[in-house]
Amino acid sequence: MRFALFICVVLGTFLSERLNEAVIFKFTNFECGTYNESWFVFHNCRLKAVGRNKVLLNMNGTILHPAHHIVMHYKVFKKESGYKPWLLENQIDACRFMRNKKDPVGNILHSLFKDFSNINHTCPYMGPQILKDFYLRHELLILPFPTGDYLLSLRWHFDRKLQFDTNVSFVFVEDLVKRQP
Numbered sequence: 001m002r003f004a005l006f007i008c009v010v011l012g013t014f015l016s017e018r019l020n021e022a023v024i025f026k027f028t029n030f031e032c033g034t035y036n037e038s039w040f041v042f043h044n045c046r047l048k049a050v051g052r053n054k055v056l057l058n059m060n061g062t063i064l065h066p067a068h069h070i071v072m073h074y075k076v077f078k079k080e081s082g083y084k085p086w087l088l089e090n091q092i093d094a095c096r097f098m099r100n101k102k103d104p105v106g107n108i109l110h111s112l113f114k115d116f117s118n119i120n121h122t123c124p125y126m127g128p129q130i131l132k133d134f135y136l137r138h139e140l141l142i143l144p145f146p147t148g149d150y151l152l153s154l155r156w157h158f159d160r161k162l163q164f165d166t167n168v169s170f171v172f173v174e175d176l177v178k179r180q181p
């Protein structure tokens with residue numbers, strides 16, 4: 001009996017320590033750059049750490065002429081002593097996606113940023129493009145994800161020509177609790 005209690009206490013302590021070991025999912029870097037200052041300009045692109053595991057991303061850019069045809073090319077790299085060749089590469093027709101929300105990767109990205117942004121309407125896009133105090137929430141990830149450092153490179157094309165990049169790096173540390181049987 002006493003032994004069983006002891007086991008419970010030890011196991012309980014162990015499990016509660018594990019429970020405190022929350023998932024880490026946060027930005028580690030943000031690079032943005034325009035290739036055509038007569039169509040897209042950036043005013044700021046910045047990360048700010050507000051806690052050990054919470055980093056806010058702020059972006060302010062302007063589209064100077066209406067954009068009716070927008071395609072986002074994405075590549076995901078995983079860092080292992082330097083970024084390895086990409087894991088995933090594809091493109092999304094952003095105007096079509098904003099009408100029908102039919103792309104699994106698009107849906108994950110959209111669910112992550114939509115509450116922090118004015119970039120949540122259908123085409124055309126014009127004027128200020130804002131991401132304000134955007135941070136990553138692991139609850140919204142519907143796919144299992146291996147622990148690691150990643151780079152997500154987003155390259156934006158208007159009328160089939162590259163206009164600007166928004167490249168974000170992030171770290172993901174998987175939830176050990178979910179791994180318990």
Ligand SMILES: *[C@@H]1O[C@H](CO)[C@@H](O)[C@H](O)[C@H]1NC(C)=O
Pocket residue numbers: 031032033075153154165166167
């Ligand atoms: C974004 O990432 C791509 C790799 O897909 C790289 O070629 C490009 O230079 C990067 N852009 C910026 C602004 O860092």
Ligand SMILES: *[C@@H]1O[C@H](CO)[C@@H](O)[C@H](O)[C@H]1NC(C)=O
Pocket residue numbers: 036038039064065161162163
């Ligand atoms: C740059 O932007 C202008 C619109 O301001 C557009 O007419 C032109 O085609 C763009 N150039 C490239 C190379 O995308």
Ligand SMILES: *[C@@H]1O[C@H](CO)[C@@H](O)[C@H](O)[C@H]1NC(C)=O
Pocket residue numbers: 043060061128130
């Ligand atoms: C974005 O930058 C422009 C130009 O500097 C500025 O006028 C505007 O107030 C900024 N918007 C936000 C939300 O910070």
Ligand SMILES: *[C@@H]1O[C@H](CO)[C@@H](O)[C@H](O)[C@H]1NC(C)=O
Pocket residue numbers: 114115116117118120121
């Ligand atoms: C876009 O975001 C704003 C602010 O969160 C929200 O009020 C609005 O309903 C959103 N629009 C769409 C089309 O999701």
